[in-house]
Amino acid sequence: xxxxxxxxxxxxxxxxxxxxxxxxxxxxxxxSLEESIICIKNFFEHNDIYTDVLFNVYENHEYQAFVRxxxxxxxxxxxxxxxLVEKVEWV
Numbered sequence: 001x002x003x004x005x006x007x008x009x010x011x012x013x014x015x016x017x018x019x020x021x022x023x024x025x026x027x028x029x030x031x032s033l034e035e036s037i038i039c040i041k042n043f044f045e046h047n048d049i050y051t052d053v054l055f056n057v058y059e060n061h062e063y064q065a066f067v068r069x070x071x072x073x074x075x076x077x078x079x080x081x082x083x084l085v086e087k088v089e090w091v
Contacts, residue, residue, distance in 0.1 A: 028061035036082035
């Protein structure tokens with residue numbers, strides 16, 4: 001199992017598991033992180049796999065991402081790469 005930690009003073013992340021995907025709700029408290037989440041969104045939207053991660057953008061710096069279960073690790077590592085997540089570990 002993969003776990004991750006993030007700075008709750010700068011970002012809020014919640015996960016909801018569904019049959020074939022995991023729904024992430026991401027709210028940026030520190031709006032300077034917006035460029036990072038946009039980079040992640042653009043990466044997944046412009047790769048060759050159309051259904052790996054699907055994003056919705058809302059007001060108040062809130063994002064919703066539907067991540068196929070087989071791309072969960074890729075998504076978490078993308079968050080880590082852009083420093084939205086501070087620590088990732090296998091438990």
